[in-house]
Amino acid sequence: MKIIDRYLILNVFLGFAVAAALLLPLFSTLDLVGELDDIDEGYRLVQALEVVFMTLPRRAVDLGPFIALLGGIAALGQLAVTQELITLRAAGLSATRIGMTTLAAGLILAVALAIANEFIASPLQQKALQTRSQAMASTKGNSKDGSIWGRRNDQFARIGSLRLGHIPTQVEVFEFDEQARLQQYLYADYADIQPNGVWELHNVQVKRWTAGEESFEQRDRMTWQSILPERRLRDVSFPAESLSSRQLYHYITFLRGSSQPSAQYEVALWEKLGTPLLTLAMILFAVPFAFTQVRSTSLGSKLALGAVVGLLIYLVNQIIMNLGILFGLSPPLVGTAPALAMLGVALFWVFRFDRKR
Template identity: 50%
Template sequence: MKIYNFYIIRNVFVGFAAAAALLIPLFTTFDLINELDDVTAGGYRWSQAVEVVLMTLPRRLIDLGPFIALLGGIVGLGQMAVSQELTAMRAAGVSIVQIAMTAMVAGLILTGALGALDEWVASPLQQHGAQLRSEAIAHSDEAVNTRGTLWARRGDEIARIDTLGKHSQPLGIEIFHFNPDNTLASYIYADSAKLAPSGGWTLKQVNLKQWKDGEETVTMLPTMNWEPIFSNTHLKDLTLPSDSFSIKQLNRYISFLKSTDQPADKYSIALWQKVGRPALTLAMILLAVPFTFVQQRAPGLGSRLAVGAVVGLLTYVGNQIVVNLGLLFELNSQMTTLMPPLVILCVALALVYRFDKRG
């Protein structure tokens, strides 16, 4: 690799650092303000809110990755354009395509680092923060089912867990058994359940209702054994937000949802968004190249950054619209999540080649 390649990569990474230094504190402040809305005297404390926000910092960095790539590329390459260094490189025979491909190397390093951060750092920290937040809010008098309701289905059996207590103990279990004609055969309500190492559950304080030949029988039992639908999945994972899942957890949860006849589109999209994010990040870096050469005579970077911010925002909004439309109309998850980044990448490549021919 030639010296000018290292120089471009170094300047682009300086731009990444500048963009991150601008965006991370701004969005972290918004996150903290949002968390402080849930602070209560007897439950979720402000110190815990700060801790949760700090735990979500890596996730925020990953979510802002495409913005950082675009604005960082504009800053890094734009500064070289202002100082006439790109003009000198062009005079030395370096094409715009070569400059763009060198910037792409910086983008590949960035996407690799963000991918590793996502899988092994951001996901565990965010999940720990979510559990800390839920447990703290659960101690508040205003808490209402903060861990979320869980549903599962197995054949003619449907189960619901109202919430999870300490150590992921199921609380408020309802089990519905249906006849082949979809009439209700039995209904079970249990206050709680004890999970056995073998995978079975012991339901406690059971209220069993059965219907046969038009007659209803009610039985109260102190305990009752049940082979759970949730036996192959960690319950605490099921209550976490989908964006906090690692790729391994998403694959496991999608398999669980499909095995229990539940819709898995939301989590399939979350999985493929992780796959498509590197393409979107690389596309944003390539988009920084036209910004650099279209306004080479501009005295500063302010106008480029302003336009870049607008483009980044429109790209984000457009991508979210496509993803939500795909979820609404149950479109193919891969097409819904991968098509927008690939289209933007193709547009960016076309713009780079166009500017190279004009130059």
């Protein structure tokens, strides 16, 4: 049996390779077309190609469930066409037994994609986003990636952008009293991050309101005890989908500690944990596709039907994620329940197919 298991796993991995070779160039071309719209004097074609290349691992991770489904259908479907699956069934191997061997290949793929997401895809995607924003800022005159907010007690802080990825610019600090009345407003052009959370602010404007009177002060430099996580400041400027699981966990901890909403990032974290489960579900769905109507249905038709099923599952999963954030549902439930449900359906389908046969 070990020889048969190795043979099946080898064929499934060949199917994964074929599916990846078809899907990755297609989606990378679409990504490049999207980047071409932003090409200008600062952001050139060479940089656009570099950005697309650096986001290729992220695209592979995102397409992992599709690769598992289509690769499994291609591998098992080809074995069905050559009558090898029928031979294995005649030798006493059940569909469940073949499905579990296929699931083992899917488990290896899911673990590999999870490791790649953590240590390859996320760092490269963040580097690509930084390269893109810096190149576009060189001609558009700013490097704004989106504001970064922080809060501690009655003090709020905002950073307009990060110059060169690590220099806070357009720094604003708001201080309120116990009645939620603004007591002090501070604005600085940029800040130098010092040890122990101290920032040296430059070109500072300070406004204060005391007993109904307003005062104004202009300073060249001023120190400020930051309430923002300077060790991970660059991380929090990136979109949630580009962060690794560790970065998401640390940022969620910061948001909770500063009484800010963190549902979007919690769902993103649990979605990353649910993606391997969805990959396993997809590879199991390939088993009934391979066995159903072997003679009357061509391999191309099965692949087309599998692509439609995969797309529907992806759309349903995204709808559930967004509805979960909108209605404030439990992030662990929103992030993993769809994948667990699909895995349960796939297992039921395989076992039911075996009983019917």
